[in-house]
Amino acid sequence: MSSSMMVPTPPSLKSSQLAAVHRMLSLNDETTSTTTSNGPPSYTTAPAGTSHNQWKLLIYDKPCRSIISPLLSVSQLRSRGVTLHLLISSEREPIPDVPAVYFVEPTRSNLSIIAQDCAKRLYSKVHLNFVTKLDRGLMEEFAKTVVQANCLDVIASVHDQYLDFVCLERNLFSLSNKEESYVAMNGGGVTDQGMENYMEEVAYGLFSVVGTLGCVPVIRCPKGGAPDMVARKLNRLLSEHPNTNSSKSHHNRPLLVILDRNMDLITPIQHSSTYQALIDDLLQHKANRVEFNATTGDGDKNGRKRSTPKRFDLDADTDPFYARHKFNPFPEAIESNGVELQEVTMQENAIRSKTAGGTTEDDTNTNSNNNIATTDPMHNAASDLANAVDSLPALIEQKKQLEIHTRILEAVMNEVAARDVPQFYELESALATGQFKNDNAKAKDEVLALITDASKGNVEDKIRLVLVYCLATTAPSSDVTEVATEMAKALEMRGSTATDSKSKDANNSSDAKNRGILTKEDRVHLEKGLNAIEYLKSLRSMQMIPNMSESLTSTQAAVSDSNNHRSSDMLTSLYARASTQATGLLAKATEKVSTMLGKIHKHRATRVVENLCEMKPNTEDDEYLYLDPKVKGDIDVKALRNMTRAPVRDVIAFVIGGGCYSEYQNLQMIADDRRTITYGSTELIRPCELLYQLGKLSSELISVSVGFHFFLLVCGG
Numbered sequence: 112m113s114s115s116m117m118v119p120t121p122p123s124l125k126s127s128q129l130a131a132v133h134r135m136l137s138l139n140d141e142t143t144s145t146t147t148s149n150g151p152p153s154y155t156t157a158p159a160g161t162s163h164n165q166w167k168l169l170i171y172d173k174p175c176r177s178i179i180s181p182l183l184s185v186s187q188l189r190s191r192g193v194t195l196h197l198l199i200s201s202e203r204e205p206i207p208d209v210p211a212v213y214f215v216e217p218t219r220s221n222l223s224i225i226a227q228d229c230a231k232r233l234y235s236k237v238h239l240n241f242v243t244k245l246d247r248g249l250m251e252e253f254a255k256t257v258v259q260a261n262c263l264d265v266i267a268s269v270h271d272q273y274l275d276f277v278c279l280e281r282n283l284f285s286l287s288n289k290e291e292s293y294v295a296m297n298g299g300g301v302t303d304q305g306m307e308n309y310m311e312e313v314a315y316g317l318f319s320v321v322g323t324l325g326c327v328p329v330i331r332c333p334k335g336g337a338p339d340m341v342a343r344k345l346n347r348l349l350s351e352h353p354n355t356n357s358s359k360s361h362h363n364r365p366l367l368v369i370l371d372r373n374m375d376l377i378t379p380i381q382h383s384s385t386y387q388a389l390i391d392d393l394l395q396h397k398a399n400r401v402e403f404n405a406t407t408g409d410g411d412k413n414g415r416k417r418s419t420p421k422r423f424d425l426d427a428d429t430d431p432f433y434a435r436h437k438f439n440p441f442p443e444a445i446e447s448n449g450v451e452l453q454e455v456t457m458q459e460n461a462i463r464s465k466t467a468g469g470t471t472e473d474d475t476n477t478n479s480n481n482n483i484a485t486t487d488p489m490h491n492a493a494s495d496l497a498n499a500v501d502s503l504p505a506l507i508e509q510k511k512q513l514e515i516h517t518r519i520l521e522a523v524m525n526e527v528a529a530r531d532v533p534q535f536y537e538l539e540s541a542l543a544t545g546q547f548k549n550d551n552a553k554a555k556d557e558v559l560a561l562i563t564d565a566s567k568g569n570v571e572d573k574i575r576l577v578l579v580y581c582l583a584t585t586a587p588s589s590d591v592t593e594v595a596t597e598m599a600k601a602l603e604m605r606g607s608t609a610t611d612s613k614s615k616d617a618n619n620s621s622d623a624k625n626r627g628i629l630t631k632e633d634r635v636h637l638e639k640g641l642n643a644i645e646y647l648k649s650l651r652s653m654q655m656i657p658n659m660s661e662s663l664t665s666t667q668a669a670v671s672d673s674n675n676h677r678s679s680d681m682l683t684s685l686y687a688r689a690s691t692q693a694t695g696l697l698a699k700a701t702e703k704v705s706t707m708l709g710k711i712h713k714h715r716a717t718r719v720v721e722n723l724c725e726m727k728p729n730t731e732d733d734e735y736l737y738l739d740p741k742v743k744g745d746i747d748v749k750a751l752r753n754m755t756r757a758p759v760r761d762v763i764a765f766v767i768g769g770g771c772y773s774e775y776q777n778l779q780m781i782a783d784d785r786r787t788i789t790y791g792s793t794e795l796i797r798p799c800e801l802l803y804q805l806g807k808l809s810s811e812l813i814s815v816s817v818g819f820h821f822f823l824l825v826c827g828g
Contacts, residue, residue, distance in 0.1 A: 123281040124789055125428065127323045129182050131274055135240050136191045136212060137164065139270060159192045168211040168234065169196040170203075172221060174288040175214045175242055181279050181399050181426075199224055203233060210236040210267070216288070217245040217271075222253045230260040236267040242287065243275040243315050273319040279399055280427050282789040283775055286316035292793035293372055293768045293804045296337055299811035310337065313767060313793060314344035320763065320791065321349065321367070328367035328763065330738040331723050333731075337767050338369040342738055349740035365761040368720055372768025373656050375715035376647070377543050377582050379771040379801050380575050382536040386444040387437035388772040390425075390519065392798055393526040399425050403522040421522070423515050431509075432516055438776045441527070445520050452513045455506060462503050531567040535576055542583040544712050551586045555594060562598040565605035570633045571799050573598050574640030578802070581647050582656070588648050595644045602629060602637060636799075639806035646809040714777045716764060720788070721781045724759040728752070762788045769796040769804075 122130075134140075140163060157164040169188065171179065176198070179188075188196060197203055199215055211234040215221045229237060257263050278284045295301070295309055321328060330346055332338035345367075372379070383389060395402040401423050406416040427434045432451065436444040526532065538557060541547065547554035558580045562573040577598060581591045629637070650656045713721070722730035737746040764778055770792025782788040796804070 124284055124320065124324060125182070125278040125281045127325065128178075128274060128276075128278045131272060131323055132179065132182055133191065135214065135238075135270070135272060136167070136169070136188075136193065138167070138210070138212070138238050139268060159190055164192045166192050166194050166209055168206065168209055169193045169214065170199050170211050171196065171214045172199050172216055174216055177277050177398060178242070178274060178287055179214070181277065203228075205231065205233045207232060208235055210234055210238065212238045212240065214240045214242065214272070217241040217243065217249060219249060219252075222249060223256075226253060226256045226260065229257055229262040229265045232262065232265060234265070237265055238267050239269045240272050241270070242272060243319060244271050244273070245269075273322045275316050275319040276323075276791070277398070279795075282787060284320065284789070284791040285770065285795045286313065286791070286793050289313075289316075289793040291804055291807075293796070293801060294807055296372070296768045297808055299808070310340045310344060313341050314348060316793075317341070317345050317367070317369075317765065318348045321345075324365070326365055327740050328365040330367045330369065330740075331731075331735045332369040333371065333374075334734070334736050336371055338371050339736060341767060342369050342736060346738040346740050350743070363757060363760045365763055366723065366759045367763045367765065368723060370716055370719065370764065370766045372766055372770075373650075374719075375774075376656065376801075377539075377579055378714045378716070378774050378777070379769065379796060380582075380798055381539040381543060381579050381773075382532055382572070382575065382798075383773045383776075384440050384533075384536055385438055385773070385776055386441055386520075386523075387427075387433075388776060389441055389523050389527070389532075391772045391795075393523055393532070394519075396797070401425055401519060403519075405518060405522060421518060423519065430512055432513060438779060441523065444516075445524070448513060448516050448520055452510070452517065455510045455513060459503070459506050459510060462506065530569055530572055532572070534561060535568055535572050539576060539579045539583075540712070542579050545583075547584060551584055551590070554580065554584050555586060555590050558594055559597055562594070563601035565601065570602060570629070570636045570640065571802065573602070574636070574643065574802060575798060577640075577644055578647060578805075581644060581651065588652060591644065591648055595641060599637060599641065602633070639803050642807075642809035643802050643805035646805050649809075711780070713780060714774060716766065716774055717777045717780055720762055720764050720778060724762060724781070724786065726756060758785075760786055762786065764788060764790050766792040768792075769794050769801060771796060771798070771801075 160166055169179075179196075183191070185196075193212075194209070195206075199213070199221060211228075213225060215225075225237070225239065228234070257266065275287050276284045277287055289295075289312075301309075327349055330342045332342040383392060390396050390401055403421055404418040405421045407419050425433055427437055432448070436447055439447070538561060542554060542558075547557075558576060561567055562576055568576075577591070577595055580586065580594060647656075719731050723732050723735065726732050733748055735748075737748050737751075739746055766774070770790065772795070775790040778788050778790055
């Protein structure tokens with residue numbers, strides 16, 4: 112592990128990981144690096160095919176492919192000398208004149224394939240890079256196999272890279288290959304050894320993050336349970352590393368906060384209002400790629416519009432519009448898209464007018480007030496033409512990106528309007544912020560009214576509202592059961608918005624238009640959702656999750672009528688351009704979406720991190736475990752009260768059991784020019800995915816324990 116940062120602002124996790132991958136693709140040639148004083152070395156790319164950037168193959172497994180994909184495009188890989196990138200499990204032809212870089216998990220199956228490749232001498236040399244530590248037993252077994260095959264000379268180098276995490280943005284990551292992590296943490300069938308192994312994997316994943324950043328953090332977490340186990344394992348790994356105590360940095364070390372998903376189950380379940388979170392919730396979104404079906408044309412003779420699949424890659428680190436507006440309320444993103452697209456179009460038209468020999472009004476004004484320009488019109492025209500030619504490509508690219516966001520915004524708007532998402536968002540926010548704290552009857556009535564309305568939401572929307580009602584109120588279990596039962600009855604009788612629009616059954620009854628038929632897929636969603644409700648009821652009855660209504664506080668931001676009016680006008684202008692939408696639906700949607708402005712409250716993780724950063728007394732700062740890999744044993748926080756602690760400049764907030772974009776965005780509320788917050792989790796889960804994980808656990812629920820997690824809560828400290 113290299114020395115930690117020397118200045119307050121270190122490089123981002125993503126740039127550090129990218130530098131490590133670059134070094135790996137340079138065959139771990141340090142001569143291509145330029146050491147910097149504020150973090151890991153930066154790398155210069157020599158022309159592909161030269162001695163410092165020779166042509167090569169990249170062989171990876173699926174987990175390592177997911178690590179590479181958000182970092183480097185195909186063209187960027189090629190600029191780093193990678194001619195082919197292939198899965199290790201695929202059939203590969205011999206290319207004996209080219210070296211191969213392997214980037215894989217250190218598993219027995221992968222090592223077996225590598226040994227076979229070496230025996231066949233598929234490539235001139237192989238450079239082995241394991242994403243995490245190679246177990247000594249497996250290493251000896253692999254070495255024996257290679258020696259017996261008489262192909263040891265093919266292996267040029269072996270490295271443990273410690274890159275076992277996926278970095279999606281500058282300050283956003285998840286661990287690699289940790290699907291259904293909530294089930295893994297809470298499942299009833301998990302053995303003691305299985306849980307121990309899983310905790311070890313999570314600790315090594317965080318060790319990769321810390322090692323890539325090159326700095327030793329102070330670790331804070333709640334006492335007992337999974338975070339405690341992971342924190343202690345990570346603390347041991349760091350304290351035993353030879354570079355830990357040799358680090359020269361004593362100030363501005365990062366703060367690593369490890370949290371449990373069970374601390375706050377509302378945030379990943381409830382509906383959201385910001386652009387990026389809505390993309391992840393309402394569209395198909397994974398690893399920075401968004402997919403959806405866009406309706407095009409005027410439709411056929413029966414009025415049915417043609418649907419075309421769309422796929423776009425989003426990168427907030429290279430896309431200026433996305434970077435500026437991903438955390439903004441959805442209506443503000445729509446407004447900004449319209450304004451910026453109009454401005455870019457005007458600039459493009461002005462430039463094209465110049466290149467065509469025309470004169471704009473601005474040109475006329477400039478010429479009339481600039482004697483130098485008018486004395487040499489040929490020189491002035493040539494200069495304008497040159498400037499126009501230089502600026503037009505960048506302007507066209509900017510317009511292209513804005514048009515992509517227009518399509519995405521329209522796709523999100525389709526879902527928002529069709530499912531009445533703002534109404535669910537409003538009610539869930541009211542429940543989560545304790546607005547019904549003293550009136551459970553009113554909360555129940557409002558929830559019932561929305562979930563039994565066939566015109567509002569789909570099956571998943573309704574289930575998520577019931578789950579929030581269960582988590583955020585002190586309503587008795589009988590009320591939760593009644594609400595869930597009424598929801599199921601209403602869905603069986605009248606279906607939902609989504610099923611109504613898809614149904615082809617004309618039916619002869621007079622209320623056919625008001626009744627939908629649940630599809631097979633809807634029934635699966637309903638069954639899993641009801642299981643999820645039962646699971647949370649059981650957790651709540653056994654007091655294994657905190658009552659969210661007591662821990663959430665609201666800091667609602669007021670929105671003036673003028674802002675609402677301005678946003679509404681811009682929404683209307685966007686809808687007018689959206690030819691794929693019906694006028695009535697768009698007009699209705701304008702009213703719906705305007706309610707998503709200005710709702711801000713700090714979620715549980717945000718308030719915990721803020722209390723720890725500001726070292727507030729009588730908060731989690733007094734209660735949480737304090738570990739420092741540079742110091743042996745636990746540290747008494749009370750003793751630190753009489754000492755001056757360095758201000759926290761950099762925070763890594765990590766959630767075991769799954770994270771979400773809403774939580775990532777909410778944490779940025781307490782980030783500023785003096786403090787950066789990196790957010791990570793075992794996996795990034797969409798609301799519907801967590802819903803299914805909760806449902807999966809319902810069948811495993813037993814009276815003595817809800818999985819091994821209960822054992823951890825009791826004995827983990």
